[in-house]
Amino acid sequence: MPQDVTGWLVENTSRLDRLTAGGSCQDLRPFGAALAGVRVVGLGEATHGTREFFQLKHRLVRFLVREAGFTTLALEASQSAGRALDAYVQGDDSDPATLLGRLGFWTWRTEEMLALVTWMRTHNQSATSDRRVRFVGIDPQRSGASIMYITDFLRRVAPEEAAATWAALAPLLDARPGGLPDPQQQLRASAERLLDLLTARRAEFTAEVGTAETDAAIHHARVLVRSADLVTLPFDASMFTARDRYMAEAVRAVVDGADGTAEKAVVWAHNGHVSRGHYMPGVPALGWHLHQHYGDAYYALGLLFGAGEFRARRGRTMRRPPVPHRISKPGAGSLEAELAQAVPHNHFVDLRAARTASAEVRDWVGKQYPHRSFGANVPRLIYRLNHSPTVPARDYDGLAYVSTSSCSRPLP
Structure with missing residues (x-):
């Protein structure tokens, strides 16, 4: 030196x-x-x-x-x-x-x-x-807590949506990055529909259970959109790129x-x-x-x-x-x-x-x-x-x- x-x-x-x-x-x-x-x-x-x-x-x-x-x-x-x-x-x-x-x-x-x-x-x-x-x-990986929160939230404010949401997003409970092939992107589409639902009915849900719980549900839905993308990407550079971008x-x-x-x-x-x-x-x-x-x-x-x-x-x-x-x-x-x-x-x-x-x-x-x-x-x-x-x-x-x-x- x-x-x-x-x-x-x-x-x-x-x-x-x-x-x-x-x-x-x-x-x-x-x-x-x-x-x-x-x-x-x-x-x-x-x-x-x-x-x-x-x-x-x-x-x-x-x-x-x-x-x-x-x-x-x-x-x-x-x-x-x-x-x-x-x-x-x-x-x-x-x-x-x-x-x-x-x-x-x-x-x-x-x-x-x-x-x-x-x-x-x-x-x-x-x-x-x-x-x-x-x-x-x-x-965004390991998103089981988000699924549990949102399912409980929907049972209280929109029970007609709870069962279908659980069925559509349950694969995320144990999924790891790159471990869940989804060529039709159905999992991500389900997460995006959930986010759209919560956003569209935000005023209604806020009036029923309050701002804090509704905002938390929307936060969890955003996490699930990212999680669905992460776990369905192939285990290659595209997945690692998405993970660091989402963390940022x-x-x-x-x-x-x-x-x-x-x-x-x-x-x-x-x-x-x-x-x-x-x-x-x-x-x-x-x-x-x-x-x-x-x-x-x-x-x-x-x-x-x-x-x-x-x-x-x-x-x-x-x-x-x-x-x-x-x-x-x-x-x-x-x-x-x-x-x-x-x-x-x-x-x-x-x-x-x-x-x-x-x-x-x-x-x-x-x-x-x-x-x-x-x-x-x-x-x-x-x-x-x-x-x-x-x-x-x-x-x-x-x-x-x-x-x-x-x-x-x-x-x-």
Whole structure:
């Protein structure tokens, strides 16, 4: 690494004094300073099963809520089931562990995520109305909660529609993306007819059960339209493209005030989704869409790690439980190795600062590097080779490096 680059990293890197929430936030001030004018922060993760990533992101969420006025946590999880978890955050008496399980992903049913949503609830108990925080899911898959809500709603306001709606949309209860061929697009057409029905009779239904319940039903119907599209697309680039586009639309609906209030949002997802580049070749990432819309008001923070363990499912099956996977220190030439060489401890670096740095530094952040990327499932024997190419200046606005990874802790 050129001396200018090493020197720039040492000078512009902020050491993270700790990863866990609580106590002083002095070491996070440089991160906060980098967010001037930012309305959406994407918090990534190189694995879905690293305890330290979750702990650090919890700490960053607290900081963003308390110090920077962020009021929404948008998670890569079921948009349907997310509403019940938000009700808990707002004070509803529910079991948060059960609600986390209903989000549809084993990745979020952890001690670390439980600690975060419990804190959100506690924060709201004393926060003023304009500083209360809410939880939203942004993924249209796993839409069973929407079907259940709408069926119950129709039984009360339009019972003649309830049975037919259930019969038409029940296939969505257990469907996964790309797993439900629908060449005639009957499923999506059924979801669109439902949305048209609710919209056309909105005044009638509002008079009967109130605005909140009617608006919730319309929200769920919109989710079902997206879900029907997602699960009936082939399991190829078209499906992945639709998923990230729909997640970006869900974030924009919150931030731009489509539901009546403008917000500043934290987006919690994998590095591949929060990246300003592509999730995979030919597939613009969630973060790409947000950057196109918000420009520098969107800030993508990638989280990387050195060595240790993480949890993931082995192979392609969705039935096996996640297990620990060991990983050694990053190989020479990787982005992680470059960062660790200059600054081996836990740290944050604002890549936007490189825009005014020397030519050598701008060249360094503009090159392509391999960096580790592990999803909910990893290959059986060659997972250690799982890397994705990245150009730091193109894909991320900042990076956080955690030297040691340990497994996230599943709830009982």
